[in-house]
Structure formats: structure tokens, C-alpha cells
Amino acid sequence: MKTIDFENELNAEQFAAASAGEGPMLILAAAGTGKTRTLVYRVAYLVSQGIDPERMLLLTFTNRAAKEMVERANELVGHPAGIPWSGTFHHIANRILRRHATLLDYRNNYTIMDRDDSRKLMANCVKELKLQSKEFPKRDVLLHVLGMATNSEQALGDAIADHFDDHDVDQRAVLAVLKLYIAKKRELDAMDFDDMLVNCLKLLREHPSVRDRYAMQFQYVLVDEYQDTNRIQAELVNLLAGHHKNLFVVGDDFQSIYSWRGADYRNIIDFKLRYPDARIYKLETNYRSVPEVLALANATVGASGHPEEFRKTLRATREAYHSPTVARLRDGEHQARFVVDRIQHFMREGYRPSDMVVLYRAHFHAMELQLALTRGHVPHVITSGMRFFEQAHIKDMLCLLRVLSCPEDALAFDRLLCLLPGVGTMTAQKLWKKLGNRFDTSDPEARSLLLNSLRKGAQPRWEKVDPILAAYHDEELSREGGTIIQRFLDAFYDTYAVDSFENYDSRIDDIRELVLHTEKFDSIEQCLSDVALLTNLDAEAENLSPDQRNAIRLSTVHQAKGLEWPVVIIIWATEGMFPSPRSVNESDEGEAEERRLFYVAATRAKDELVLCTPEVRRMRDGGIMYCQPSRFIEELPVEVTSSRRIGFI
Numbered sequence: 001m002k003t004i005d006f007e008n009e010l011n012a013e014q015f016a017a018a019s020a021g022e023g024p025m026l027i028l029a030a031a032g033t034g035k036t037r038t039l040v041y042r043v044a045y046l047v048s049q050g051i052d053p054e055r056m057l058l059l060t061f062t063n064r065a066a067k068e069m070v071e072r073a074n075e076l077v078g079h080p081a082g083i084p085w086s087g088t089f090h091h092i093a094n095r096i097l098r099r100h101a102t103l104l105d106y107r108n109n110y111t112i113m114d115r116d117d118s119r120k121l122m123a124n125c126v127k128e129l130k131l132q133s134k135e136f137p138k139r140d141v142l143l144h145v146l147g148m149a150t151n152s153e154q155a156l157g158d159a160i161a162d163h164f165d166d167h168d169v170d171q172r173a174v175l176a177v178l179k180l181y182i183a184k185k186r187e188l189d190a191m192d193f194d195d196m197l198v199n200c201l202k203l204l205r206e207h208p209s210v211r212d213r214y215a216m217q218f219q220y221v222l223v224d225e226y227q228d229t230n231r232i233q234a235e236l237v238n239l240l241a242g243h244h245k246n247l248f249v250v251g252d253d254f255q256s257i258y259s260w261r262g263a264d265y266r267n268i269i270d271f272k273l274r275y276p277d278a279r280i281y282k283l284e285t286n287y288r289s290v291p292e293v294l295a296l297a298n299a300t301v302g303a304s305g306h307p308e309e310f311r312k313t314l315r316a317t318r319e320a321y322h323s324p325t326v327a328r329l330r331d332g333e334h335q336a337r338f339v340v341d342r343i344q345h346f347m348r349e350g351y352r353p354s355d356m357v358v359l360y361r362a363h364f365h366a367m368e369l370q371l372a373l374t375r376g377h378v379p380h381v382i383t384s385g386m387r388f389f390e391q392a393h394i395k396d397m398l399c400l401l402r403v404l405s406c407p408e409d410a411l412a413f414d415r416l417l418c419l420l421p422g423v424g425t426m427t428a429q430k431l432w433k434k435l436g437n438r439f440d441t442s443d444p445e446a447r448s449l450l451l452n453s454l455r456k457g458a459q460p461r462w463e464k465v466d467p468i469l470a471a472y473h474d475e476e477l478s479r480e481g482g483t484i485i486q487r488f489l490d491a492f493y494d495t496y497a498v499d500s501f502e503n504y505d506s507r508i509d510d511i512r513e514l515v516l517h518t519e520k521f522d523s524i525e526q527c528l529s530d531v532a533l534l535t536n537l538d539a540e541a542e543n544l545s546p547d548q549r550n551a552i553r554l555s556t557v558h559q560a561k562g563l564e565w566p567v568v569i570i571i572w573a574t575e576g577m578f579p580s581p582r583s584v585n586e587s588d589e590g591e592a593e594e595r596r597l598f599y600v601a602a603t604r605a606k607d608e609l610v611l612c613t614p615e616v617r618r619m620r621d622g623g624i625m626y627c628q629p630s631r632f633i634e635e636l637p638v639e640v641t642s643s644r645r646i647g648f649i
Helices: 012-018 035-048 063-077 089-104 115-128 139-151 156-164 171-187 193-206 208-217 231-240 291-302 332-348 363-375 392-405 410-417 425-434 444-453 459-474 481-500 504-518 524-541 581-586 588-602
Strands: 025-029 056-060 086-088 220-223 247-251 279-283 325-329 356-360 380-382 552-556 565-570 605-614 616-618 624-626 642-645
Touching: 012 035, 012 279, 025 035, 035 056, 035 063, 035 220, 035 247, 056 063, 056 089, 063 086, 086 089, 089 193, 089 208, 089 231, 115 139, 115 171, 139 156, 139 171, 139 193, 139 231, 139 481, 156 171, 193 208, 193 231, 208 231, 220 231, 291 588, 291 605, 325 332, 332 356, 332 363, 332 565, 332 605, 356 363, 363 380, 363 504, 363 552, 392 410, 392 459, 392 481, 392 504, 392 524, 410 425, 425 444, 444 459, 459 481, 481 504, 481 524, 504 524, 565 588, 581 588
Parallel strands: 025 247, 025 279, 056 086, 056 220, 220 247, 325 605, 325 642, 356 552, 356 565, 380 552, 565 605
Antiparallel strands: 616 624
């Protein structure tokens, strides 16, 4: 085995953590401080001390991360030591359950259901209970609600009430479907991904002999990204490390940004309550960013009221550069033009397009920028999902405008009618032929024929849409696309969306932004033409040459966690956009997580950090709403940023 000079190959902070002795340890690793390196060297150090790799348990959030850490540790020690018990929480839970599932009345060769299996089974449950109407929540929504209940150990009824809130959904029927789904899984001797964690925890809780076996075996338990663990994962760790208590968890409480998928920030904050003798090590030496970016990050943490015991001050190893820029801009369109100009400037400075990222709090924030980049033929890649106008809910909105503006648009007619309960493509095509292969919404007789030709289950829903068609002509709304979309949303689509999409809130935000966007055009036809042109340009971009694949990245902050770029541009850093008003209004913890999200966004930057704060947002009625810079910018000391008001262009 190779001899490793741990003290020379690590900085003092990393060495102290990697070479620590026995007992529980919390490694608070701030952004860019070598978290993975420290964990890898911890594994190598234990091997160098003669610890049998069979006595270690390494838990990560991806199998790829576990494999990478083990491979790097093998390179360090000079032979394939391996860690047989390494991988994701689900991977380890499955290994344990395969040995002991009979104790929970499962076969040891139980079936693991993937996402597609779960969706099919849920659909069968809905069908069996005769609830397969379009008013009833879709299977992905049902699975999402069940997953949130499972991972937070919340009662099903409470999770259902929390999700559907004040929407007109039959919550008793939803509960019946979820209970049937759970029962069917047991009948099939099957577990989905959530079940593996829940059942592993149940096994360890209810069978002390099994718990003691693994707690005795795992002399050292190491956990990566501890801030992202949920309640069940944290309890699994506690039980598996319960005998030796050599628990080594690595994370950054100030990068805990996934509460919406069950991550519990308190797992780090309360670590010393569970382990009073735990030692805390802090990694604060940053190798990623210039000092000025770190000054901004430190100020963000300093203004948070964060517990002193967990506060970390990032220290730079790089030379001084220049302060992050706060660009005060007129509005969203001005911001888009400014960002394109900055991108071109940085390219002239020698940066490649792939060296740059534009970050935003929510997907719809980037709509105007996507338009500007596409029109300017600037190659860009979106990692936060589909392009704005390719999303299903946006297409649903636009198909109504297409039907209103073009009686011969059969595809739009088909999409619109298929939103109704009991109407599929075959039915829509029959209705289209019955109408004479055109649907003139200005003709009361055509509208009446369509209504009367629909199945009884669909008629009540269409009766809410038909007045919008009439109003389009009677009130001369051909220039009021936003008004049409808003009425459609209020009368019909809001209920459809809560039943159809697990991320209902973000979809509705997108639609509201679309309302504002359509008001910028002189007519609905002009708006639709602009969108069609944009979509075609996007299609051309799919055939980019290898050189063109060197593209600007557009991403939500959540998608960017763990990544880094030389140039980071954050858009819509204004109150009501970033932080998200919904998160801030829900609780004090919501505001705290938004602050952590801002910190994560800023610390992605190596060299250049640009914060864009438009002064106004355009409103539906043609007016404007004045915007204040984000509270996370306003509270920064003046010396931390270079603030300038960009000339209106």
C-alpha cells in the first residue's frame, strides 16, 4: 500500500477532519472548500489505519458519487481496497432488505417498481375505483402526494389536504386511491423507491437483532451531502451508526435548498442534540472563487442570523479581482438585452460560451432572455427543463388562442378538446368532421353544435369555456390575448392544472407570465407568429455543430447546485421574484431557505458575478409595477458590490 502524506496533501482544515479519530463528527464544508476531497481522504485514512473496508458504510445521493469516491480512495492507497457497502440510501436499503424482507412479510426476491411501474399501477387503481375522469388528479400528482407523505412520515389525509388546499378536489376519493395503491403493492409483493427506505427503517426499528447486526458491522459510517437528507434517511443513519457512533457526516447547512422534496435542514442544526459529544470541523478555505465573490457570500450569511456555531467564513486562495456587479435595469426586456450584451463582452474578454451561466429562481423568469438569445442566434442550453413555449401547459394556453384566431387549425382544436373529460383524439377528430373540418368560434350555431355533441361528462366543463369564445368576438378581444388566457385559467385550467401537474404552483406562475407576455403584442396573430418563429429556431438549434455546442447555460439555481462557472449572471434579483413570494409568505424558514438559495447562486461564480435587478415589471393592463432590488442585495454592505444603473437602451 502506498504511503500517503495526509498532512502535506491536505490543508490544515481538511487534514484535521480526514484524520480525526473516533466518535461522531459533523464536517461543515462551505462552498468550494474541497468537501469531496476531504471525504475521499477520510476513507483512505481509515484504510491506512488498518480498518477493514467491510466495516465501513459510505452513503451518498448518487451511485456515481460513491463510485467516484471509492475509485479516488483506491488510487490514493495504491490498491483496490473497495468499500463493499457504498452507494445511495436506496441501494443500501435494498441490500439489507434482500436479506431480511421475510421479517416484514415480503419475499426476499420482492419486486422493485420503477417510475413507470408505479404510474401504471396507480392508473389501474384509479380505473378500478371508476375515478378516471379528467377532473380527478392525474397519476403523477397522486404519486407525488404519496411520496411527500411517505418521506416526511406525514399522515396521508394531512398530506392530501396540504397539497390540494382549497381546490375543489374529492379528497376522500384521493385517499381511497392511495390506500388501494398501497394495498396493491403488498399484493404484488412489490416496493417502490420510497418503500425501500420506509421498510428498511421499519425493519431496523422493529427487529433489534437485525439492527444490532449492522450497527456492530459498520464501525465507521460516512455520509455525503448530509444537508439533503430527509427524516427517514437521518434516522436510518442514526440506527446504523448506533453502536460504534463513529459517524462522519459532511454537508453545508447553508446549502440546504431542497425542503420542497423532503430534505430537513434540522438534521444538521440538531446534530449535537442527538450526539452531544460530537466534534464540529469547518472547511472554510475556498479554492473556487475570487475574494470579492466570497465577500458577498460571507455578507449574505452574516445577515441571516445564522447560529454562530454553524457560521462559516469563506477565505480566498485566489488573488483579488473586482467586485460583483449589481446592474439596475429598466425592465425584463432591457435586462434581456443587457445580458446578451454582457455575454458578448465576456466572449471578447476570452471566455467561451460554455464558461457562462445565467441563473434564475424560477423557470418563467428566463422567458424574455430565451427570446433575446434565440433572436440573436446565441447558442444556449437550458438545463432547468424544456424551453418555455415547449411546455405542455403553455401549449395548452396557446391552443385556445390558435382556435380563436384560425378556424381551420385542426391540431389546436384537437389539443383543446382533449383537455375535457372523456375526450380523446379519436373523439376530437369525429367532432371536427361533424363541424365541417373547421370551427368558427364567431358562429353561435357552430359553438352550440359542438356543445351538444359532447358527452355529458364533458359538457359542464366546456360550458365554462364557451363564454370565453363568445366574449372574444362580442368584446373585440383580438388584441387582448392576456385577457383571454386569464379568463381561461380562472374558469377552467386552474382546476385542470391542480389535477394534472405535481408542480402546480410553478406551472401557474408560468401561465401568469405568459399573460403578461401576450399583452406586448398588437394582436393575438402577431403573438402566435412570434412564438412559432421562436419554436422553429429552437428546432434548428437541435442540429448544432460540435463547435456550436459550446453554448451558454441557462439554469434554475436548484439545478446548478454542485456546479461552477467562471461567469455567473443572476437575473430578476428583485423582491417578488428572488426571493419567491410564495416561499417567503409561507414561513420564516421559507425566507431562510431563499437566502440559502441566493448564497448557492452566488457561490457558483469563479470570476465574474453579475446581479440584475430590473426596476419595473409590465402588468396586464399596460401599467407597470415598480420593483425593489432583492432584500439579499439591499442588505449587502456598499463596499461588497459595484452598483450601476445601466442606461436605458
